[in-house]
Amino acid sequence: MRYILIVFLIFTLESSFGQTLPGLFFGGSNNDRGTSICTTHEDGYLLVGSTRSYGAGSDDVYIIKIDPDFNLIWKKTLGWEHSDLIRSVIKVNDGFLLCGEIWDFGMAGYDVSLLKISKDGDLIWKKFYGSHSVERGMKVVQAEDSSLVLLGYSRFFDNKGDIFIIKTDKNGDEIWQNNFDFGYDDYGFDLSLDEDNNIVVVGSKQGYYKDIHDTFKIHDADYFILKIDDEGNEILRKTFGGTGHDFGSAILLQEDQIIYVGSSQSGSNGSFDMDINIIEDDTIIVSTEKYGGAEYEYGRSIVSNSENEYFVLGSTKSFGTNNSTDVYLLKFDKYNSLLWQSTFGGPGIDYGAHLVATTEGGCAVICESNSYEDGSFNFLFIKINSNGEIEDLIENVDSNYMKNMAAIHPNPISNTGQLAIANSDIEYIIEFYNLTGIKMEELLLTPPMLSVSVSNLKPGAYVYRVFSKENRAKVYTGTLIVN
Numbered sequence: 001m002r003y004i005l006i007v008f009l010i011f012t013l014e015s016s017f018g019q020t021l022p023g024l025f026f027g028g029s030n031n032d033r034g035t036s037i038c039t040t041h042e043d044g045y046l047l048v049g050s051t052r053s054y055g056a057g058s059d060d061v062y063i064i065k066i067d068p069d070f071n072l073i074w075k076k077t078l079g080w081e082h083s084d085l086i087r088s089v090i091k092v093n094d095g096f097l098l099c100g101e102i103w104d105f106g107m108a109g110y111d112v113s114l115l116k117i118s119k120d121g122d123l124i125w126k127k128f129y130g131s132h133s134v135e136r137g138m139k140v141v142q143a144e145d146s147s148l149v150l151l152g153y154s155r156f157f158d159n160k161g162d163i164f165i166i167k168t169d170k171n172g173d174e175i176w177q178n179n180f181d182f183g184y185d186d187y188g189f190d191l192s193l194d195e196d197n198n199i200v201v202v203g204s205k206q207g208y209y210k211d212i213h214d215t216f217k218i219h220d221a222d223y224f225i226l227k228i229d230d231e232g233n234e235i236l237r238k239t240f241g242g243t244g245h246d247f248g249s250a251i252l253l254q255e256d257q258i259i260y261v262g263s264s265q266s267g268s269n270g271s272f273d274m275d276i277n278i279i280e281d282d283t284i285i286v287s288t289e290k291y292g293g294a295e296y297e298y299g300r301s302i303v304s305n306s307e308n309e310y311f312v313l314g315s316t317k318s319f320g321t322n323n324s325t326d327v328y329l330l331k332f333d334k335y336n337s338l339l340w341q342s343t344f345g346g347p348g349i350d351y352g353a354h355l356v357a358t359t360e361g362g363c364a365v366i367c368e369s370n371s372y373e374d375g376s377f378n379f380l381f382i383k384i385n386s387n388g389e390i391e392d393l394i395e396n397v398d399s400n401y402m403k404n405m406a407a408i409h410p411n412p413i414s415n416t417g418q419l420a421i422a423n424s425d426i427e428y429i430i431e432f433y434n435l436t437g438i439k440m441e442e443l444l445l446t447p448p449m450l451s452v453s454v455s456n457l458k459p460g461a462y463v464y465r466v467f468s469k470e471n472r473a474k475v476y477t478g479t480l481i482v483n
Contacts (some may be wrong), residue, residue, distance in 0.1 A: 001072065012111060018269040020194060021325035022392035025369070026064050026075065028053025034366040034379035034443045036089045036354045038096070041066045042117055045356075046096055047366050047379055048089045048193070051077060059083040061098065063121055064379065070393045076121040077209065080104040086115075088139045092146075092170075095119055099140035099150055102128065112137040112152040112164065114172050127172035131156035135164060139191055146170040149199055154179060162190040165228060182206070182224060184240065190250045201226040202251040202260045219371030223248040223262055227282065238283045242266025243357055249425060250302040252310060259336075261312050269438070271296035274314050274328065287292055287336060290434060293318025293433060293463075298330060304358035310333035313352040313365060321345045327352040327367055329384060338461075340388040343477065346371025361386030380480060408452055412481035419450040419466065421476070427469040431461045432480070441442060444469065457482045 001033045026032065030052035040046050046065040051062035067073055078084065082103035089098050094117045102113040114137070117123055133156040140150050148222025150166035163186055166177045171244055180186075191201045205222045219439070222241030223317065225248075244265025252259040257278050261446030264275035265478030273292030276299065280286050291297060295317035304310040309331060316328035326345025329352065333339055344350065350372035362385040369380035384392045396428040408417050417430065425447050430452075431439040441456055459482050466476040 016480060022390060023367075023380050023382035024066070024070060024393050025052055025378045026062075027051070029373075029376060030375040032062055032379055033377050033446065034353055034381075035085075035087050035368075035369045036087050037356055037364060037366040037381075038091050039356055040091065044073070045364055046089060046091070047381060048086050048098060049316075049368075049379060050083075051087050053376075055079040056081065056406045059085055061100070062175050062379070062423070063098075063113070063117070065121065067380070070381075070383075074121055077121060078115065078117075079447070084108075084113075087137065088250065089144060090140055091450065092116075092142060095124060097140050097142070097148070101136045101152075102126075109134055111414070112150060112154075112166065114148070114150060114168070115270065116172065124171065127168070127197050129164075129166045129174060129177065130154065131404070136225060136320065137307065138187075138189055141191060141193055141463070142170075143193055147175065148172065149191065149193065149367050151188050151201060153187055157181070158413045161185040161187070163203060165191075165199065165201070165232065165357055167230075167232065176232045178228070178238075180226055180228075180234060182237075186224070188226070189239040189248060192251050192253045194253055199228040200247040200251060200253060200258065201228075202262075204247045204262075208309070221245040221247055223260065223277075225260065225279065225282070225426045236282055240277065240285065244268065246274075249298075250312075252302045252304055254304060254308060254310065254334075257286075258282070259302065259310070261314075262446075263296075263298040263314075268292060270318060272295045274299040274316075274330075276312060276330075291328075292316070295320075300352055301354045303355055303357050303363065305361065305363075306359075307361070307428055308454070309339070309361070311363045313355045313363075315351045316343055319343050319465075321347065325349045325351065327365065327382070329355075329363075329388070331388060336452045340383070341479070342388040342390075344382060344384075344390055348372075349377075393456045407478060408480050411451075412483050413454055415453070415455060417452045417454070419445055419452055421450065421466070424448060424450055428466055429469055431465045432457060432460060433464070434460070454480070454482050459483055 032051040047064040050059040055077035060077045060165040064075040065073040084102045086098045086100035098115040101110040108425045111128040112135045114127045136153040141349040147166045148402040151165040154164035161182040162179040182205040188201045188203035205224045213452045219425045221238045224239045227235040246264045248262040250261040263272040278287040297316045299314040301313040312330045317325045320326035326343045330341040331339045351368040356362045364383045365375035370377045428445040
């Protein structure tokens with residue numbers, strides 16, 4: 001029997017037994033990091049990333065295939081003597097394409113790599129694009145004519161680092177390549193194709209990338225949007241940002257809008273906030289919203305479904321479990337209105353990496369997590385339904401898991417409600433924050449009723465944090481709608 005663990009809007013779950021999240025962990029005794037996910041031809045999921053627990057080198061490509069019922073079909077490694085990294089995977093007619101960088105082939109050092117594997121995970125071919133300098137592969141997409149566009153990073157054209165775009169045929173044979181720069185160390189992190197087959201890239205001008213180097217202290221980083229035609233010629237470029245660091249991570253082309261996601265210090269509530277911006281006519285920002293609290297939030301990935309609803313994935317420390325970092329997920333309707341937001345995490349660090357939409361109105365997420373009992377980083381796969389509830393993928397979950405919850409009833413609430421929690425015999429503190437992370441109210445809740453008054457709160461949505469008066473080690477979070 002499968003259980004459903006209910007997560008109403010933001011809801012962090014805790015547990016005392018070994019596996020603290022009802023998802024699937026994959027990995028060994030060393031660090032194994034999930035980076036990308038796609039659906040399979042059989043409606044299952046393919047998870048990719050890097051492994052140090054298995055394989056032939058310091059980092060190898062780690063590929064896991066699971067069926068629609070979340071059973072493991074196979075897991076394989078691809079790799080050679082030195083580090084082999086994959087950041088993007090897509091499904092094609094007869095298999096999958098994986099984009100990243102590999103050291104042992106091509107020119108000297110890392111090159112942008114494109115690997116094709118069969119549906120069974122066997123390597124069909126490998127292609128490399130680069131120079132005697134350093135190249136990194138960030139993303140691969142397929143056009144309607146089956147040609148491929150790869151997004152990369154290169155230090156060959158400019159030692160500071162440039163955006164590197166390669167177009168190939170369906171077999172990975174190069175058609176053209178071009179580089180683009182903004183005068184600093186520039187990184188493209190995501191790209192998409194519009195209906196005219198133009199290439200739209202989002203990234204950071206004078207940004208930094210954790211496995212390359214840090215230069216962002218020289219000049220504050222800004223977002224950029226770059227549009228390129230099908231022949232590799234630049235059509236337009238636009239930078240956005242404030243006085244702090246602004247990093248662009250993911251892009252979605254939705255009807256006549258460009259939605260880009262990133263992380264911003266400019267006007268943030270804490271260190272960084274998740275930043276979601278909507279652009280019309282290529283250059284005009286019509287909406288900008290930040291989500292975060294006193295700590296940091298990062299935006300990482302965005303995807304839409306058939307209803308033009310979309311999900312934004314990242315990480316949060318402001319709303320995390322036990323002051324740790326958790327997965328942060330938001331869902332918006334086709335009118336760009338927030339439907340709900342959720343956090344998911346265990347006792348360790350849980351980073352949201354990439355996601356795909358499901359046909360049921362939810363999404364499936366791959367994460368980097370060290371919340372498993374061995375303490376190393378593992379792949380974590382979780383599935384979320386259309387209401388922001390995490391689905392249990394593990395058989396025979398301990399019923400105690402359901403007891404580690406705190407919820408306010410009724411929800412939505414108009415005046416007074418009650419906190420439902422496993423131990424109702426002690427005093428609790430409840431804090432209310434608005435959705436920009438500003439603390440609005442703090443109340444002492446006394447047993448046995450644990451009554452909650454919202455008479456001082458204006459109508460709207462609030463994040464709440466609950467902890468015992470004597471011990472703040474265990475914190476429950478949730479979201480309350482005040483009418």
